[in-house]
Amino acid sequence: MAYTKSMESVFEIIAEPNRRAILSLLVSSQQSVGEIERQLRMPQPTVSKHLRVLREAGFVESTVDAQRRLYRLKPEPFQEVNAWLDRFRRFWSDHVDALERHLDRMDQSAPAKRKTKKRPRGPNRGRDIGEEK
Amino acid sequence: MAYTKSMESVFEIIAEPNRRAILSLLVSSQQSVGEIERQLRMPQPTVSKHLRVLREAGFVESTVDAQRRLYRLKPEPFQEVNAWLDRFRRFWSDHVDALERHLDRMDQSAPAKRKTKKRPRGPNRGRDIGEEK
DNA sequence: AGAGCATATACGTGTCAAGGTATATTAAGG
């Protein structure tokens, strides 16, 4: 029981270069397996297997057209990636100034002469560890 | 001239749940290896090895503080992910509300007959957006 | 110099996913 734990994260899905290539292809319009196969010059079983993974992860969906399957993108997983990315967004969209980052770096390389002696229980001021949501 | 190391794609880097957990930790502030180790309850060599991967991929950088290394985020790889995501953005800019349903549905979607994996268990439901481990 | 802590690395192991090849399914047409 409890067989399928197999909810792979969206990140594992897009980690595969061939899958990203397929997704990029589908941006322009929906494509059949054979069209993907030809454009990416990749063996048909490979295409089918990747499409299966993408479909099960919700990245694509397919409709039947005679003997063909037409695959097209679905938006949700991309939103999920975007949601994850949002938490890091302040690192470049807020202060895009590489200058400030640079200054921050010098700030602690210069006056850092701290000993290991006494360390007030965590140098992370103002941190709250969003733990165990 | 082995200038560029085995430049793995940023996607392979963030495919690893523990690495995403580390990145999430570093959002709040820079952390030492030991602090990461304790907060994530993960063995020290594991933390160090993941940090090495993250550093070589440009996700983090470190400064020396006595015997400790303080790690902090770097923005570039996140921008790279964001740039990739941009190409798909038009697909979900419309369906902003579909994300919630998607995430809620991910619990029971049992799409594959893969073998047993030991991913997130218990209370955290399917999504790992918030935390892991 | 030595002890002790903090971090990095080396090594062996198991797991899992991706690729290749072959075959199965399904639909269309003669």
Added chain:
DNA sequence: CCTTAATATACCTTGACACGTATATGCTCT
């Protein structure tokens, strides 16, 4: 029906990589 086209799946092999354990390196203080 039988054949052919289009796609899916099964089986096997291989390689990468994440983990655990053990050890090495490095820093600080006494």
